[in-house]
Amino acid sequence: MSPQVTEARPRDREATRERILQAARTLFGEQGYEQVTVRMIAAAADANIALVGRYFGSKAGLFGAVLQGEPTFSALFEGDEKDLPRKLAEYTAERMHRPPDSPILRTLERSAGHPEVHAVARERLITAVIEPLKARLSGPDAHARARMATAVLLGVGATRRRLGPEEPTPADVDRLTAVFKACLGV
Amino acid sequence: MSPQVTEARPRDREATRERILQAARTLFGEQGYEQVTVRMIAAAADANIALVGRYFGSKAGLFGAVLQGEPTFSALFEGDEKDLPRKLAEYTAERMHRPPDSPILRTLERSAGHPEVHAVARERLITAVIEPLKARLSGPDAHARARMATAVLLGVGATRRRLGPEEPTPADVDRLTAVFKACLGV
DNA sequence: ACCAGGAGTATACGACTGTTTACTAGCCGG
DNA sequence: CCGGCTAGTAAACAGTCGTATACTCCTGGT
Numbered sequence: 001m002s003p004q005v006t007e008a009r010p011r012d013r014e015a016t017r018e019r020i021l022q023a024a025r026t027l028f029g030e031q032g033y034e035q036v037t038v039r040m041i042a043a044a045a046d047a048n049i050a051l052v053g054r055y056f057g058s059k060a061g062l063f064g065a066v067l068q069g070e071p072t073f074s075a076l077f078e079g080d081e082k083d084l085p086r087k088l089a090e091y092t093a094e095r096m097h098r099p100p101d102s103p104i105l106r107t108l109e110r111s112a113g114h115p116e117v118h119a120v121a122r123e124r125l126i127t128a129v130i131e132p133l134k135a136r137l138s139g140p141d142a143h144a145r146a147r148m149a150t151a152v153l154l155g156v157g158a159t160r161r162r163l164g165p166e167e168p169t170p171a172d173v174d175r176l177t178a179v180f181k182a183c184l185g186v
Numbered sequence: 187m188s189p190q191v192t193e194a195r196p197r198d199r200e201a202t203r204e205r206i207l208q209a210a211r212t213l214f215g216e217q218g219y220e221q222v223t224v225r226m227i228a229a230a231a232d233a234n235i236a237l238v239g240r241y242f243g244s245k246a247g248l249f250g251a252v253l254q255g256e257p258t259f260s261a262l263f264e265g266d267e268k269d270l271p272r273k274l275a276e277y278t279a280e281r282m283h284r285p286p287d288s289p290i291l292r293t294l295e296r297s298a299g300h301p302e303v304h305a306v307a308r309e310r311l312i313t314a315v316i317e318p319l320k321a322r323l324s325g326p327d328a329h330a331r332a333r334m335a336t337a338v339l340l341g342v343g344a345t346r347r348r349l350g351p352e353e354p355t356p357a358d359v360d361r362l363t364a365v366f367k368a369c370l371g372v
Numbered sequence: 373a374c375c376a377g378g379a380g381t382a383t384a385c386g387a388c389t390g391t392t393t394a395c396t397a398g399c400c401g402g
Numbered sequence: 403c404c405g406g407c408t409a410g411t412a413a414a415c416a417g418t419c420g421t422a423t424a425c426t427c428c429t430g431g432t
Contacts, residue, residue: 011379011428034220038420048381053421122348130349143357147345149367152349155341159333162308162340163316172330175368179334182364197398198411224390234411239391 009074017055019045025066028107029099033063067107067120072128077136081186084136088149089100089176092156093168125148129153139183148184152176203241205231215285216295218247218304225358228359247303253293253306258314263322267372274335278342279354285346315339315369323370335369338362 023045027036038059042049056062076091091154105120134146160166168176209230213222224245228235242248262277263270265269293307320332346352 013379016379035416038419048379049420050382050422051380056264059420102301127386131353139227141355141357144352144355145361147349147352148240148342148358148361150368151341151345152338152365153341155337155339156334158344159337162304162311163333166330166333169327169330172334173336175331175371178368179338179365182368185361199409202409223388225388235390236392236412240409245390311421341405 016045016047016051018056018060020047020052021065021069024062025069028063028066032107033114038062057122060120062112062119063107063117067124070128070139072132074132074174081136081138081184084184085177085180085186087172088153088180089146089173092153092180093173093177095153095156096160096168097165097173125150137186139185141185145184149180152179199241202231202233202237205239206233206238206241206248207251210248211255214249214252218262218293219300224248224358227235246300246306249293249303250306253310256314258318260318263318267324267370268371271337271366271372272359272363274366275359276340278339278362278366281342281348282354282358286343311336323372325371327371331370335366338365338369 017058020041024036024041027041038052039049040051041062052059052062063138076087079087129150130143130146133149134142137145206227210222210227213227213230218258224238225235227248228238235255238245238248242251262273316329316332319335320328323331
């Protein structure tokens, strides 16, 4: 047996901060704000609990830092308006059996609880999803149409979380394309 | 001023149990499982905290009792398959600006947290929504189609909770009808 | 070689949570 | 009219939460 030497880590404020942030990103995305404790985050980051408070002020502050570091969805909404339904359908079909890579939606799917988190999640949902999507839509009722497509995005995630993942079939993608066409009215 | 006499309530096990159940129904529906404490329920029911445990075993048991007392959605799914999209659309449009009357969906919309609640919520979602809806559908892929319609139902609720209520317009109802047609493939 | 500053640590704090215990007091059959 | 059953009560329990404090010890500049 080699002696149980716990490899001493060099003291690096920035690296530790980043480990905490990364652990929070993963855990928040997997389990939502309320289910994740700062102790879980600290353990996953292999850091001391007090450092979470020191570097991010509070749990809510850490949550905000996680959301800030995420890209928007503008890439998904690029291209011709006519291609939007199928692109959204393919993205959503992926969501049927796999949680999003980006923690943004994973986190937004949940976290309806704490009012403070609710506020930041709402703001993020608007600026990262609704508004970019609305900007791509021509014609009347752009807001209502974008909102309805967002509802489908959220709903598929909610269904996967509650009923378990389901491998999407080509028929599912076609159905979803039709659904998004109906949502967006294109 | 009439003297502050706290009207003595007759001792009635069944009535007290019912008050607790009703308070839990309301609170769970409004705020979800995790946000509601047994102390809040006891206070709303004007009953002692210990009685919750005595009559329902545990908080989760009380939650289960709330869900059990609720009607299913079979009424919504009755009638001709061709009328389903519009009926669902009208119901869903109502959900855009008002939480469901029935605490079932209000509760199911939330409560993705505790694993025990997750299990009972999942089971209830299947038996009260997915299965009755699936039974009304003819043709292939009934399960996938019912599941997709359920996703829209959940998604509209999730969107209302996060972005606030929105008064549905006739155009919204038409859009939703088209969405459910696309989901159900009819 | 030294020492100040800060990264990292251990632990305590107060406020909650769901649950349980020991108790009081009202009712009802005899 | 009175004793036992039981609805209802008050308080405490054990645990967890987010947060704050006081401390140790490594490290880099002089």
